[in-house]
Amino acid sequence: MLTRLFTPLRIGPTELKNRIVSTGHDTVMIADGLVTDQLVAYQAARAAGGAGLIVLQVGGVHESARYTSHALMAHTDECIPGYRRLADVGHEHGSLVYAQLFHGGREVMESADGSLGVSYAASAVPNERFRVFPRAMEIGLVREVIEGFGAAAQRLQAAGLDGVEIVASHGYLPAQFLGPDTNLRADEYGGSFENRLRFLREVLETVRRRTGGEMAVGVRISIGEDGPDGLTADDALEALATLDGAGLLDYVSVTRGSSASLAGSDHIVPTMAREPGYTTPLSARVKRRVSVPVIVAGRINQPQDAELVLERGEADAIGMTRALICDPEMPNLAAREEFDSIRACIGCNQACIGHFHAGYPISCIQRPETGRELLYDLKVPAREPREVMVVGGGPGGLKAAVVAAQRGHRVTVYEAGRRVGGQVLLAERLPGRAEFGGAVTNLVNEAARSNVKIATGVRVDAAFVAEQAPDAVVIATGAQPYRPKFEFTDDAVVLEAWDVIQGEVPPPGPVLVADWRGDWVGIGTATMLAERGRRVTLATIGYQAGELLQQYTRDEMLKQMLMAGVTVAPLTRLYGADDDTAYLQHVLTDEPVLVEGISAVVLAQGQAPDTTLADELAALPADRRPETHAVGDCVAPRTVEEAILEGMRVGHAL
Known part of the structure; x- marks a missing residue:
């Protein structure tokens, strides 16, 4: 029995019917900064499926918060009708609907016309991942953005939403003010911990003042950003304790990582390489410091796992976003204990965050109806x-x-x-x-x-x-x-990657894996052989191994490959081989590249x-x-x- 997962939860002036949360995530279902029919249908499916709380994707609170060409914006009254439609479809099925309020600061990924815009941050500290060098915000802009959070919250209240969530996670603007390495200011918003917290405190105060205590107000924050200049877990915990003590929080949403670095960003949508619920020790630390409910997200894709987190007292509600992308009916099925009927997320990241990174509406490889609800959700x-x-x-x-x-x-x-x-x-x-x-x-x-x-x-x-x-x-x-026309001598040992994966063993000695596709086959086969004690060279025609994989998946596979000791020869194509040498060609210069002393060549040349x-x-x-x-x-x-x-x-x- 999932007694805890389906117990109501009070958050501020609102009450969730259960503890299953669809946390805020970009959908790329926005047009001109506004809600679309596609987004309404997408969220309606999650509400109909039984989610207790739907937290909408980030809504920009100021024109300078427009971090992509498909960002949802909440900085003008034009947003109200669209948000009202989202509130209505949630309420129709008994789901609460909150919205994220957002300013990314130095986090600017793209513009509408492809030119590089100006990003504004607490200080002029560059972003490592996107290599953006921001402009330090003048005091007038700081105060304008703070008021923008409050004005956006008031609009969402008018639209009928139940709550708002200030996004201070993943190295975005509130975290940039809070972190000592990203806030180098000398005014009242910089220097001491109290001054660095001032931005987030004033945002929360303004939001509460503009909404009159009638909406739930929470904050999402990373307990450790895992980046070279990221906010530490200790500083995040101290900030939460201070804000909770001041009565400014109705709940805390816990995550990990930062969008500003490669390693940190891998936590935004963790892959199957991460253990389910690996962030719950962080939410447990938060619960020891605050008096309000705590939501946690981090690879919790099964209702039984969510129940265990609640049973251990590590959180009060569970973010199960990809589980709901993969199967919106999961809450209803779990409530009926039809666990074998739940389509479980596998953490592949291909069509959810993979589509987002490519600029397309999100979906799911297992459930392509997701994001296409208007076309395929009803089976005639x-x-x-x-x-x-x-x-x-x-x-x-x-x-x-x-x-x-x-x-x-x-x-x-x-x-x-x-x-x-x-x-x-x-x-x-x-x-x-x-x-x-x-x-x-x-x-x-x-x-x-x-x-x-x-x-x-x-x-x-x-x-x-x-x-x-x-x-x-x-x-x-x-x-x-597929096997192209290579020049192999009769004594060359040549194997297919598929056969090696299924158990065929190359002769003793170093091995060359020749990768054409740049997907999971080449990098995975090379890692498998290296972890079995072989010296492996991975020759790939791309700039790097696993080039076609979604970034977070690629990062995890690259890390595992490098730790296994694989040597990578980028920008090389296989030409031929004899008994102990693979003959490669550099794809840009046509210069020969020889890999000598090998016992076999393993082909990962795609499929026919x-x-x-x-x-x-x-x-x-x-x-x-x-x-x-x-x-x-x-x-x-x-x-x-x-x-x-x-x-x-x-x-x-x-």
Whole structure:
């Protein structure tokens, strides 16, 4: 029984129906700084799914807070109607709705037209990650921004929101004022701890004055920023104790890290390399210093884990943002104790923060309906149930099967191998990537609940299709390793990365991994071999290993690879090999690069689509050719995200 997770919680003048929180996160569902229909539909799904509290993404409180071209802004009355729509959809389902109030200070990522704008911070201390050199705020601007927080809160109150959260986390402006290494001011906002706290204190005082005590007012803060000039945990804790003692806080939202450094930013959306709930010792420290409720976020993706955090008294409510991105129905399912029906987040970061970093609306590789609620959230029943054959049990085929079956079709998946899962079965074998296998576990469970039949060990050809006579065929036959025309001598030992991942062992001695794609295959295989005691050189055509991976995932994999002792040869392509030497070519200068003394070359050269069945069916006469659809790598080799997305689309189209 999740007795604690589904107990109401009082925060200031508001009461949460349960302790599950969707914490503030950018969605890239904004137009001209304002709320869109897409954002309303996105948040409505979380509210309908049973979240107790939805904290909206950051709202800029001043024109200088516009940190991206898709920032939500709360600095003019124009924002009120959009925020009111968000409040209404939350309240319709019994969810409280708070909003984050934000100024990033030196954190400016981009502008609307691509030019570099001016960033304003407590002091002229540069940002390491984005390499922005800010301008120190004049005293007039400081006071203008403080009043901007209060005015924005008043607008959100008029819009019907229940609370506001001051973002002092991840090295943003309030933290820049509070930190001694980012605040070099000599006026009343700098110097002593009391002066450095003055900015945040006055922000909270102004917000409370402008809202009259009728909204919950909290602060989000990093307990340790993990950066070279970041706010320390001790200073953050002392600030919270002081503000709580002054009666300025209704709650504290705890996180870790800073957006200003690479290592610090990896905590913003921690990957599967981090233990679930790894930040809870920090929230426990906060609870010992403050008298108000504490929310914690940090890789807590299962309701049972959330219950344990509450049971241990480490927090009062749990931020489960990616869990809700992956499965908005998680709270309702957990309340009914239907735990096996919950689609668990695997911490891959591909379509959530990965989309944000690329400037696209966020989604989820496992649930591509997320962010596309207006198009796909409702599964329209099929007008006439049909027999559907899905060939290939990878993620794309399984998703197509699930969606088609949910719409009423009779679906059978045929998989040539002994297990369904496709390349996910490879990815889960790599160091630090075991949780990736959850993507297939979740899909298999969904298939079972949707009455999808799965037949393994069956290789399908055109004759088999004709024998079964389905109404429609979904081809999801995937891809196979691609091998370009290299010059290998007969005594060169050449292996495929897929085979090494599955257990094939290169001869004793140093190994070269030749990586073309720059994804998880090359870096993961190199790390696996190095952790088994091999000397490994990773030759990649990119500037760095893992170049196509989302930054936080890449950082974790790079760290693990470097700690394992892998040597990286960037900007090199493989040309050929003999028994003990790999011959490379620099991709910019065409100069030869030799790696000598190796025992084997392992190829990670991407994949080629398996179009065998598609070609056979296309060659049939029109009157014998079944309705066919293709998804995933057999169309063009990409990632699991595209495979599942295409599977969903085909499932809706059948």
